[in-house]
Amino acid sequence: MNDRPANPRRAGLPLRRLSFVLCTSLGLTAQAQQPAPPVDPYAAVRAEFVQQLSALEAMPAPQLAGSTGEASDALRGYMLYPYLEAQRLRMPMRYGLAPDDTAIAALLGRDGDAPWTRDLRRDWLLDLARRQRWPDFIKHYANNRADARLKCERLRALTATPPAEPAALAQLQDTLLGVWMTGSQLPDACVAPFEWARGQGWLTPERNERRARLALEAGNADLALFLLKSLPPEAAPPLRGWARLLGNPDREIDALIAGGPALINQQEPAAIAAAVIKISRRDPLAAAPRVNALIAACGSPCPLASPATPGELRREVALGHAWSRLPGSVTAFQQVDLAALDERAHEWRVRAALWIxxxxxxxxxxxxxxxxxxxxxxxxxxxxxxxxxxxxxxxxxxxxxxxxxxxxxxxxxxxxxxxxxxxxxTPTQISAPQDPALQRQLVQQPGVQRARELWLAGRSEWSSLEWGETLASLTPAQAMQAARLPGTWNAWVQTVTAASKAQVFDDFELLYPRPFESEVQAAAKLSGVPSQWIFAVMRQESLYDPRARSRADALGLLQMLVSTARETARRQGQPAPDASALLDPAVNTRLGALHLKELLDRYEQEFMLVLGAYNAGPRPVQRWRPPTESLDADVWIENVPYNETRSYIQRVTWHSAVFGWRATGQPQSADKLLKPITPGG
Incomplete structure (x- = not known):
């Protein structure tokens, strides 16, 4: 974590004032009489920070640093001011203009690897590379934060003026080969330094063959073929065969069957296994006779080694059958030797038996x-x-x-x-021990204070970055006490993160709050969906973060896509939302609950199908429904082939029970949720 102190000049008020605010909100003060709710000492300066940062990000064109408003002395002393400084320095690069190199270098020199420097450093390094300012690039490069693009740019910098000393040149060779020797495709920035290395004789045929093998093991046949082009045509025939097997597994497996033991035994076992896996996932019915023919053509006993022994190949065919819930799944597993079963196969053969x-x-x-x-x-x-x-x-x-x-x-x-x-x-509440003295110490950590302020400023991503930096420096016992803090600023995702590090999962009073209660109750009344179901989906989808945004651009508490929310609103006579509206808890819970209602109506109140569709979409759920007769819900859930969706359904079911118990204090039943799953149409 970054231990740069939030000193009084950068806080606007002494740190003890913020510590007092947090401690009183946690009930950690030693006063016998309950104090009045503390006044937020940062409300005004935080508002100024938000205003200037928002104005900066909304600018249609780059302007001077002061264009978003002159910073007050309080803002300049505010603990989050470095974030504003860093964003101002990033702004010209956003428009492809020359940045203030001197100011950026000064900020990085002052603040090192602090969280607010990360994006600035990356943007600046890429800009320095574009301008080929290699000395500055090398000086400010940080390998522990570098992605593949930056590592390639560093190689460009190092090979632009390569060292003459043998020891330094050998070190450069090690560095370059460390980046080059991977089975993954690398960014275009690596092309020039790799061509230079080829001219130095570093990318030898033996190394090209080794990297081609890594590429094939990663399933990257195109990269492997590119690397193999540099070898003589007669070199590495097993690797060339491997690439052909990945490119057209059906044709190449048939060729092996026709060629018999001599041709089969020339192939890498991993190549044959990879081809069989591809066929089994795409068309398990076609895979079974092909694999049986391959094993028969291999000879008796078949000498193929792991991972392509007959048992292992039949295991992959059986898994493909089970994931597609084919009638022959149990029979396929019965053909697999016990020694060839891994944990996946042990589990899925039981699931296949349950299904029928x-x-x-x-x-x-x-x-x-x-x-x-x-x-x-x-x-x-x-x-x-x-x-x-x-x-x-x-x-x-x-x-x-x-x-x-x-x-x-x-x-x-x-x-x-x-x-x-x-x-x-009745869930068993296991309350984690509290240590008020340790909590008071943690409250005073600069990273905790910045995490709080960033969350309240609407910067969830930066807040969670600061929180993660803090947690990384804590023991599990300290993390458990830290988990008590974010609830005071409604950052429940950070509470759960800290509790998970401490291996605390059963303190339901801590981990199952009911924020946005009025919004959820209003949504439940409007939609008819029980509030505990809405809370359960909310906890799983966003961990109560109203600003949550997924990689697929699902937004808010119930992770609604704008397109889904607008269609739901149209059908339900609600105002059509835009993306910003879905960050409003009232709008998001209302439309999310109405979407759940529509799914319940579509699936005839079978909530397990609703959860499957909410997570994976309606098309997979339609494929997964039993073909002819209703199926017990627990059996159906166990056979959902997507691990993420199966886990999602199970967790939301459990969350619903916990929320129901917390609301009523009564033992909970899942019977209403676990209605038999009816066949698909």
């Missing part, structure tokens, strides 16, 4: 799992379900004991276990 109601087989396969895997709540629950399905007294007793054991834990599977016993589930 083969309960005895599912129980047998759970018993064959590695002990650590079988001990997970997931598989203890399914073992109980499978034993109960036998319908005998012994199976019922084993199932009851397993269900009872799960009730001592928290989570999705214990919630389901309670339902199987005909009971409601």
């Amino acid at each position: 109601g083969q309960w005895s087989l599912a129980a047998s396969w759970i018993d064959q799992m590695p002990a650590t895997l079988a001990a997970q709540p997931r598989w203890r629950y399914w073992k109980a379900r499978a034993r109960a399905a036998k319908g005998d007294a012994e199976g019922a007793k084993v199932a009851k004991d397993l269900y009872e054991g799960l009730l001592a834990e928290n989570g999705y599977y214990p919630l389901l276990a309670a339902g199987r016993l005909g009971r409601g589930f």
